[in-house]
Amino acid sequence: MRSGATERKRGGGWRGAAGYGVWLLVLGTVSPVAAAQARRSGGDSLEAVHLLRRATFGIRSGDVGAVLSQGRVAWLERQLNPERIADSAMVLRLSAFPLAGASASELIRDFNPPPAQPGDTMMTAEQRRQRQQQNPQRILADLVGAKLVRSVWTERQLEEVMTDFWYNHFNVVFNKGLDRFFVSDYERGAIRPHVFGKFETMVRATAQHPAMLFYLDNWTSSVPDSMNEALMARRRVQPGAAAPRGARGINENYARELMELHTLGVDGGYTQQDVIEVARALTGWTFTRPGQRGARRAAQAGRASEGEEVRFVFNPVMHDRGEKVVLGRRLAAGRGIEDGLDVIHLLATHPSTARHIATKLIERFVTDGADPEFVAELAAVFTRTEGDLREVTRALFTSRRFYASANVGTKIKTPFELVASAMRATSSEIGPSRPLLETLRGLGQLPYTESAPTGFPAASEEWVNSGAMLARMNFGLNLASGRIQGIRPAPAASRAQDRPADALAEMLGRLMPGMETTALSQSILADLTASQADSPPRARAARALGLALGSPEFQRK
């Protein structure tokens, strides 16, 4: 294979046939078939890079080659069917974060410290340690750690990327009360299984999950009559099925966000009256309450509560059985859970929803600017397939519009994407790491902690400000030098220094295939020459890597 050096001097970069020379360098160990393909069209490689940048959490060595050798279509198809992809290496690494796999009732049992007694002003060291153990923030640490492991190490990259997208779309925040115990199961049970399934199924799954019901207060939403004992008697309700304490009428919060954020979109054509009617339809959608007296006492006495799983329940006592009209559709009086199910069906299949979902997908995966034609194209697929997300996702990543040059390399990675892509590029091992969580928090994107139901923003400019840029540079330096406690990047290759410029160019080519890195290379080389002449090779390599990970080029995707 030709050495990359001569090719590079012709000015490799995004465009131009000369670009393929850079590919030869990058493709290192790829099969002859792939190499031939690459020679035939550098364009194919550019598209492979673009696809990888958007459909995975970052490019690793060999990724581009894999896409080229399988062919983009086949690679994507495999990613769209994640159950066909073995993933044991990632699963093994999850063991460092056991709380991420715990059920809600396990977490409630283990993380509810008993209240202190009056007169209890000082704690013994043992009591203090026990309290620490029961601090629910430990759950968040494991949740984030597990998410990082998945994002960095899973072979099912697209599934994980889409899980991230859909969790954000149906956002629930960790820190609010019981949600601290529910979020883990929410992502596992209501989001990930449905990312390539039917949209309506995911809406229903989130609508019935205790995490969402608690977060947006639907769990206490009830028809005011439910406080009426005589009415309850007439309905011959079981004791214990009473409305939760605090239920004081209809709560519109979830109904509004269901329409505004999850389905139709803010301009989707619903009115305030529709919000009220949807809220009425969803009264009674609640969950078995772990705070029920018996369960808590049992938990505190250390007794396992049999059958105390936290789960969705439809409470007919709380339900408003009157007739409703939603978006012009009449829902007959006297029904129960069907009211809510019908509303969900109506919203999920509404044309505005197709457009809204298409818009959000394009905003996240294609461009910060508007692209009404692409939206129409994708919305049509959504409607034609009745919200089949595998079909919609396939259409998104195979459309010619996705590959338009105006969309290539023009978005900025979000903080999480920066961290994940840097750790993928450096094959970082991930252990519990307080400093990494603080870095993500400092960058404004600690997963699961966005308090607004709108989720984290997708537009690049939301993430770019002076403090954030500084934090990104520092993160790059800290990761490269192995200074982030709990995170171990693979050692930066530090080969013989007789051709430092080549080694540097090769490293940049590996980190950022397809990007124009000549200027960056020169800049880093200048720094190494000027300030690091006496440093050991390991330190020089780490410094160069840090400068690369913190560079403007590496912030792009």
Add this chain to the structure above:
Amino acid sequence: MTDISRRIFVRRGSLALVALGLPPAFLARSAEAEFRAAIAKKKTLICIFQRGAVDGLNMVVPFGEKAYYSRRRSIAVPAPGGGRNGAVDLNGFFGFHPSLGPLHDLYARKELAVVHAVGSPHPTRSHFDAQDFMETATPGNKSTRDGWLNRVLAHTPCECAGRTLEDARAHAADHAAGQVALASTSPSLRGVAMGSALPIALRGGHPALAIDDLARFGVAGGRDASLESAFERQYRSGGDLVSSAADEAFEAIRILKAANPLQYSPAAGVQYPAGPFGRSLRQIAQLIKSDIGVEIAFADIGGWDTHQAQGGAEGQLARRLDELARGVRALYDDLGDRMNDVVILTMSEFGRTVAENGSGGTDHGHANCMLVMGGAVAGGRVLGEWPGLEREQLYEGRDLALTTDFRDIFAEIATGHLGAGELERVFPSYAIDRARFRGVLG
């Protein structure tokens, strides 16, 4: 010399001045002095957020209310005259918790005002939601992405000649490109939060910075100048959002370094309490005294969620109040004369129940109290309307009722002290009516 030429500074050299046919060094110096003078007269607001819902009724004690004592048999603070554990009398009806003793003579000097029965009208008792609502100043609206302090910055004139702030981002980019008259400060330094992440109150379109440790602010903790310049070279002249933001960062780093953080000593006799809160306040004082144009500073202090074993004149809450008071007093004394241009404001997301609970503590409540301090404050008074603590006067039969919306206090200070305009945009969906201002600034 026209106004504009007198105020022109150039970030990286004196080219512009030379082009105008003016001797650069002399002008740079005198104009610099004028700039510093202008900055020194600038007003500053320091917000201190007591996270966790402080018990306002034990912080500023309504010892004149019988119900206070009948509902708090074990945690009430004794009335003044009850020995050293008694409340420190303010006006015959209210008194400071004894731990707030260090702030008492500020009250006596009329530089400290209390606002009581103030807070958010929203019924939520979730710390989480209520803090968001107070920081975005949009109670009930969970989707507001920016904070009130950021909007204040966006609607308060920047000290540069004749440029509106309609697009704060574009304005910041202008600064970064040296396109504005006054370039010796960075817009990122107008609003500063102590800590590693920007609080919601300061998030938004206008640049703002979170600073954890002044002495180590910068690339690689400020320890490696060549690394810093290596990065600067990478980002320079990118001509896009990412480059101008990075440019801003380097400018802020340079300005902060020039303020010489390693050499700072507080004023004579000032001693900040040990711990992160004391450190935050000390750094705020340092920043203000460096005249680099900080207009809003933010710090928070936690540990106020006293559901159990709260204590009365002594105990858990007393210890927290002691740290708060010693810290704020140290800050006040450290700033000295500058307090004429500074207002310090405390706040908390809601108050706590009137009655003590079964564990010697209090649960989540409603209205609370705020402290306002500074030379411009019309102090020596407890402001607001006291609704009383009899059962029928309480909110939902259990909490101190609200008689002042927190936005009225925020708005009075934002406009009266910092000069913010367009209040309807700083406080969206809330009709600001100056008739409702409580007169914290006289």
